[in-house]
Amino acid sequence: MSRILGIELRRSAALGAVLTLLVAGAGLLYAAPERWSAGWMPLVMTQREYLVLLWPLALAAGAWQSRREHRSNVAELFVSTARPRAQRMVPTLGAMSIGVVSAYLAVLAVAAPWIFDTAGYLPAAAFAVAAVGGLALVAAVWFGLAVGRLVPSLVTAPALAVAGIGLLMVTPVADGSREWVSLVFSPMYGMGQYTDFQTVYGRVSVAQAIWLTALAATGAVLLASGSWRIRVAALLPAVLGATLAIMVVPRDDKFVVHPIDPVAQEQVCAEGSPRVCVSRIHSGLLSEVTPLAREALAILAKLPDPPTTAHEDTTTYYPDTAPPRQADVVLIPVGVDKSGHLAHKATVLSEMLRMVGANTHGCDAGGDTPVSRAATSWLTGREPVTDDPEEPAELNAEAVTLWRGLQGLPAKEAAARVAAVRRAALDCAELTGLLSRSAR
């Protein structure tokens, strides 16, 4: 058996499928590394999203392989051999699935070195997401084999691929905002990431695995069967699998629309003091963030009662969550660039010190820009400048005036006024005028 499998691996479309899927998968990943450079979970999810191309190609590979007997004019000869058809099909099924799975893993292996140094957090969900991706390809190639056998025409393979990509593209539109339907039947749905903390919950992966296994089973039975009765019966696994998957898949928005991994958001802290922490998924960037964050804390130390800790800003917009407003914590904006390192290094410090290092998430007003800018400038000792070319000029002029006023004050009084601005910002209170009157 293993000898036949070896022959089949060499002589079937498996090799061509490996090569095609590998080139397409790796090419798509490296065409936009910023989409997955943040960690392992973003990588496996992005790879799943690119099933939009790989899945139809796997369908086509199966259909093409299945035409071989028809192409070689040996159907009658094989029917005359006293062996069950199923026995002859097992090596083909095996060779094709080994091909697509190894291609899927090879794409991961090609992408892994890019983020190996910087990606730290590897949750179990990442393995599940990758496994379902491999399973999706197996299901596609087996189903393709079945269709290619039932309709042994030259057009079958391209038509099946077009139908596949059409299905993947149409499902999210056609589900009538019942996103869980798309989540079950489209192996690429929900893999686009709004934030690095996004995840796929275990039950969703289980539901997807059930459906894909059922689809693969239907394909295998259709391929191996000789009679129409068995072919009709082959629909049974697909129907059962679809029903079971729909029963298993969670429907709550928390799991379907905006799945966030709280463990990825947990803060991991650097050694030493003051405390600097980043989220677990960005823990590989801790050594890059720490010096910048400590510099910001050192600047803020000029204030009475200064903040002592810096945490990563784990704000997400979908769902709308933000870290709580705490007086002793300064938030660090952490972005990941396309090589997996800290993005926007030059602006991290100024972003941390904006609003005098106060967390203003959830406040209605944007705060008084001249006041907060002048207060921050007093801390850094640099004249206020604008970073927005569209801003009206008088805004910055006012900030400069306020800043000059602060510099004319005794250091203790100025520090008290700036601290008052920070307190007010934390309370979402009005900042206007706080720098011009005495803090007491």
Next chain:
Amino acid sequence: MRWLTLYLRSRRVPVALAATAGTVVLMWSLWTAFSETRDVGVPMVILTVLLCVAALTATLAGPDDALERTGSLPWPRRRAAHLLGALAVVVLLLLATLATGARFGPAGLVVRDAAGLLGLTALGATTVGAARSWFLPLAWTLVTLVLSLPETAWAQVLTWQIQAPGNVVAGLTAGLLATAGSLAYAVAGPARQAPAEATL
């Protein structure tokens, strides 16, 4: 006339024509049934062109090309006419929809994509054989549909199928593929196949 009938039958043109027309009718019905707008979405138009070209691919080789070559006929002219005929079928079928409730347009895009994809297929038929020639047009078009690249000239070459109809770079790319494909196919004809693969 008798030669033409025999030729068309040997290349299984009636089946291919039926498949092409069936594709257009299917896509047309899908759009009519599920969409409110008249103009068909560009991805759907491109996929339809791709399918039509794939359906006509099988006609690029006969049951016994070696035997066919021995016929002392001016083949290059006939092969070129075959490709032109295939292009005309695809373009006319799709342009006919412009008068209906689901318009597969714009015409410039249909003509450019049909010519380019047909040229690419003909190039494939000349080099790797008609049986495998569907693959490159399919893979290239699907990649184009999912890949988003910056608007550089090279990116426009890579994604020529989805560029606007007036795009010069995409037009040149399609023209180059069409010219190269039809020249190669007209001069060299379909690739020689192993005898076992004689039946498509």
